[in-house]
Amino acid sequence: MKEDSNHSNRRLAAIMFTDMVGYSQLMQKNEAAALKLLEKQWEIVEPILNEFGGKRIKTIGDAFYTQFHSVLKALNCALAVQRRLSRFNATRHFEKHITLRIGIHLGDVEIRGEDAYGDGVNIAARIEPLAEPGGIAITEDVHRQVVNKVDNSFKPLGKPELKNIHQRFEVYQVILPWQDRRRKKDPNFPAEKNRRRRSRMRGKTPKVAHQKQQSTNRPFIYGALGALVIMAAVFLYKNNMSSLNRGLGRSIAVLPFENMTEQPGSDYFSDGITEDIISALSDINGLRVIARTSILQYKGTNKTVVEIAKEVNVNTILEGSVRRIDNNVRVVAQLIDIETDDHLWANTYDRKLDDIFEVQSDIAMNIANALEAELSTELTAKLTSSSTQNSQAYENYLKGKEQYFTYTEKGYREAIKYHNQALELDPNYALAYAELGNAYAQLYNTTKEVSFKDTGFKSVEKALSINPDLAEAYKARGVLNAYTGQGIKALEDYLKAVDLKPGYSDVIANIGYRYFAFGDLSECYNWQKKAHALNPNHRFNAWYHSIPLFIMNENESAIEILKKDLEKIKDSFEMRGILFYLHANNGDYKKAKSMLDELSKVRSDDKRIFELRGLYHLMQGEHEEGVRMMALASYPTEYSQLLLAQAYFKLKDKNKGEEILKNIEKASQELVDRGSPSYHPFYKLAQVNALRGDYDIALGLLEDAIGNGFRGYAHEDNFISWLVNPIFSEPIRPAYSREIMREDSRFIKLRERLEKIIKRERVEAGFLTKAS
Secondary structure, eight states: OOOOTTOEEEEEEEEEEEEETTHHHHHHHOHHHHHHHHHHHHHHHHHHHHHTTOEEEEEETTEEEEEESOHHHHHHHHHHHHHHHHHHHHTSOGGGOOOEEEEEEEEEEEEETTEEESHHHHHHHHHGGGSOTTOEEEEHHHHHHHTTTSSOEEEEOOOOOOTTOOSOOOEEEEEOHHHHHHOTTOTTSOSSBTTBOOOOBTTBOOOOOOOOOOOOOOOHHHHHHHHHHHHHHHIIIIISGGGSOGGGOSEEEEOOOEEOOOSTTOHHHHHHHHHHHHHHHTTSTTOEEOOHHHHHTTTTOOOOHHHHHHHHTOSEEEEEEEEEETTEEEEEEEEEETTTTEEEEEEEEEEETTOHHHHIIIIIHHHHHHHHTTSOHHHHHHHTOOSOSOHHHHHHHHHHHHHHTTOSHHHHHHHHHHHHHHHHHOTTOHHHHHHHHHHHHHHHHHHOOHHHHHHHHHHHHHHHHHOTTOHHHHHHHHHHHHHTTOHHHHHHHHHHHHHHSTTOHHHHHHHHHHHHHHTOHHHHHHHHHHHHHHSTTOTTHHHHHHHHHHHTTOHHHHHHHHHHHHTTSTTOHHHHHHHHHHHHHTTOHHHHHHHHHHHHHHOTTOTHHHHHHHHHHHTTTOHHHHHHHHHHOSSOOHHHHHHHHHHHHHTTOHHHHHHHHHHHHHHHHHHHHTTOOOSHHHHHHHHHHHHTTOHHHHHHHHHHHHHTTOOSEEETTEEEETTTOHHHHSOSSTTTOOOOGGGSHHHHHHHHHHHHHHHHHHHHHTSSOTTO
16 A cells, blocks of 8 residues: 555654764865765764664755654664764874754654654754754753753753744753863863762862974985885785685784994884884775784794784784995885795895985885875875985984883883983974973883973974874873873874874773773773784783783683784783782682782792782781781882781781871862872772761762773772772771661772673673673
């Protein structure tokens, strides 16, 4: 029977109206680009609408409205759309962002065939412009239906006058999780929300912060590097991919170039060439380039390229050698297909070190045309350009990098010396300024000397004034921001760096760590997984990869990752340490002790083991032995010191216990008063107050901690679950009361809230379906 297109009926429905920000202006500027973005928008949004049962009623240019039978599904759909677009935009140039405003209303609509009419539709369309770019606005009818059914908070926008709508009603902004963490500097951002309740600590409310383009002429070595990178890219992307293992994607490991120079102390030069090739290849999107840290362990190895490729999971290897005599340099390089053992490309370069123009014409210009078919003009220019024209400045830069990678205070100071020498020779050497910023950041973190921080920021800003698109400068500024408590700014800098250099492995790991600090476990997991793939032999990457998995209850996967990497890095403290915490949290102290015994065998001189042994005893109530072990530890974390304070109270040494609490309380309160977005000061203050028996204050602070990203575990270096933390699970004053904070109904409610958050993160990470 054919449906009558004139038939109509009225019903109560949820209407979602969307509009793309900046679409009209883009159409005027670049119609093709605008249409492409519009097509991409629908490609992203349509599957989400279908998932939540949305029915698209009408499309008007870049705007469309969709009908839902459930207002909760409408809101969850809008949240999913904005989350997906937020991730889509995170690593793309701003001109390629897809940013939507979304309005949702629940009201009476008239359905005529495939169209809908009435105030319900008009109101949704009128409130959509009230949403922020990338945001969601809802009416009070929607708010009333969903306020107790979602974890999000809401910001009232008042009762605006809407065109051709006579009644006035409250409109709300939905506080999105990423806005909750990143938009805290907005003075209108609510300081007190459902998800971040005010603390009741001694009547104070902790303050939570809402929180010249350079010449393309280059010395020989840069020309050679550009040539090697370009030739590798050409063969990987154009000529020989059919013979490569497609399961690994486009992937390459650049082995340490063999130093054939007889002069002692010249390894910095060949190592620098290796690193610069890795860095340049990392600019190419879609090419997985194994990081320097994982590669350097193969320096001087007797392993075959096939064995190495298997260990780092790549299908091509670039290897070579460098010989330097006075001002003459020979670079030999060959690109090998691991599947066929064929040489995809090989070349030998004999040049003078400072023969800039000859090398530029002989190498870079001769292959530029071959690149145009595969790489953008911008990337071609980037790969064949240089940050300096001065070969001696470049050598000083390499020496500085070599010293930095010793990761010692002396090494950082030496790095600064060499980078300054490079800048004396070339005052516009942007990379040298960026590396100065890195070195000063590490010195500041080591010494807490404010002048190092200030000089670091100045160095980075100078680098960016010379080259605004220098990924290394954004990375350095991100480190400085992270070390100065500016976590949100740090994340923004790191994302910008990865936008400019997609394979920047160190930054990718840092992004994962930032998301961990914000409590976004699914994002943390995705970034750490990528970092681990790019840098499989790094001492910390399996450890960082496993942390979000443990918190999301994916223990088997985490253990498998750790066991695999322990076969390569047999003396790892971090990997065995987190396995110790896993067993201790599960109450399996026999297995926990076996991890400690293994650590003592492979790292007999590491005093951090005493801290773990102290925790092993303190968690079991063996206070005297716990205190004795902690006294032997070098620098126990503040979280460990809190358990030590509890032990002193149990041993009737109140003065020592209170001294620890006062020190931690002072430092943590200062961070809170400065508006720290981190959960750490809140979680520490919660334990301080719990130890004093101030449960009401402690519970309020725990709620604040959860609102600031606490996900049940103190820290990667103190991975004790709050559910087994003796501070919350033992009577504080057993002589007077058997009261246990963990059994308090308010604690149980917080635990249930956190369980919901973890479940949500498991869904977003793909470990759990929404129906589970």
